[in-house]
Amino acid sequence: MPKEVEGEYEVFPDNPHKTYGLMAVVKGxxxxxxxxxxxxxxxxxxxxxxxxxxxxxxxxxxxxxxxxLNAPLEEHANLTETPNPAKAPWYFLGLQELVHYSALIGGVIIPGLSLFLLAALPYLDRTPDRAPSKRKLLTVVFTVFIIVNVVLIVIGSYFRGPGWSFIVPWRGGSVQ
Amino acid sequence: MTEIIRLLSRFITGNRVWKSVFRAESPVTERGQSESIFHNVWLHIYPVKVRKDALRFTYTFCLGGVSFLLFLLLIITGVPLMFYYVPSVEQAYGSMKDLEFVVSYGLLLRNMHRWAAHAMVITVFLHMARVFYTGSYKSPREFNWVVGVFLLALTLGLSFTGYLLPWDQLAFWAITVGTSIASYVPWLGPSFKYVLIGGNEVGQGALLRFYVLHTVVLPLAAVLMMAAHFWRIRKDGGISKPL
Amino acid sequence: MDHSDKTSPSEAKPMGRRDFLTTLGWGALFASIASTGAGMIRFLFPNVLFEKPTRIRVGRPDDYSPGSVTYLESSRVFILRNDKGFRAMSAVCTHLGCTVNKDAGSNSYSCPCHGSKFDENGGVVRGPAPKSLSTCEVTLAPSGHMVVDLKSFVPPNHYFRV
Structure with a gap:
């Protein structure tokens, strides 16, 4: 550092637009x-x-x-007549399919638990590497989770007819 | 021709009004480009510079950004719909029919609102999958993943509450089934259902509550969570590097 | 916080005035927040409901022929009459609250939402319904009309006799 010389002088000219300044030049x-x-x-x-x-x-x-495509609008809501089959919006048809087996397990425990595990994922996963090949188990579990979701939604959308009975859409089953 | 454009742009950007609004230099120099970002309240959440590899489309597929865009479109289409929609058991269905047949572009707005909502559920889900497969939830981004899971739940909640509003058969029974599921929650379930639908069965109370949740409570919550989500991206060092 | 006194924790000294007031202040703040929150939650529970009455008049006993099953649409209840008497069976599915339909050509019932099936007495045959269809209490009003209470349930083998 040069010794301080008496009197002022500008090393860098004052610039009101600059919010940063050159502090030092280092090698690297x-x-x-x-x-x-x-x-x-x-x-x-x-x-x-x-x-x-x-x-x-x-x-x-x-x-x-x-x-x-027009958004669907059915008849006026009618408490006395449940449409057959009554279906939830498509993103909840997986849930409805689970609810069909059991309301408590399928409608509350499984979705609640999976949402909790999903949120806790970063804290449960202790594998250091980001690449999927370095955390195979978790990748498989997550992929299965996604596939199960999609399959349940597809079943609920296309393979469920009146009374939530199993139908095959390409064999004359009515799909709504 | 280029001379005209040059003169026109100088006319627009060279005056005191423009300069008082946009304090940035013209973005032809790097400094001007930096100032365009951090002198703009809407853009200053962006970093001035981004890593080149973060721009690669096949890394992010723009899924987070598209989800946010769809959210904005849902507000832009949803607010005008509120001018015609009446959340009462007697009038709700009629106002849907009005939107469909009487109001200019009402059908188009409703269609866009509905399909954007469906699309947002898909893009949010795919965004989550992308973040998982690239391992981007790992340190230091753990908490932002949690915020993301809340945003996923909010997206589904917004869709579900919006589903009742047309007050048609589809809406009514989907909500009857959906809220009955809530009553299976041990201990708190029945009370939760009672509060959610404002009574013992889906009726006027439920319609008004879902309307308020759909148009005020959940969007506000989503906006706040998104602000935290985007801010955390910056604070966690930008988006993760491609593998 | 002032930690000037160096006494060991085992010598429990009485709480100083400053600590006491600090604790009191924080306690008051949290108590007021909690009570406001509790009031807010209570506010969300409606005290008065504008719902349909749960006690409904369903006509005179003679209006129903023996062995008949009559569906009262607006009240979602079946009125069954057999040799044992009258029974008001709710049409609300015990699974998730959909309205069950009587199957054409038989005395069984099925739910269109999740496929639950019920026999002629409302017992679960198959499907996710956790319990049989509820039986509502039937009474006779002084006017000679039968009154069904949709919120008061009796065992399924309980028949109302005139």
């Missing part, structure tokens, strides 16, 4: 510890333009679907 790959050299791009425009394109695509698809 990067000031970030444990990371490879920075390989970054500006958020504007690189990220934002991608998000704009994605947004436009999503909105166009949504508009197109909404122009072609």
């Amino acid at each position: 790959k990067s000031p970030v510890v444990d990371k490879s050299p920075e390989d970054t791009v500006m958020t504007w425009p690189h990220l934002l333009i991608r998000e704009l394109v994605a947004s436009v695509v999503v909105m166009a698809v949504l508009l197109a679907i909404s122009l072609v």
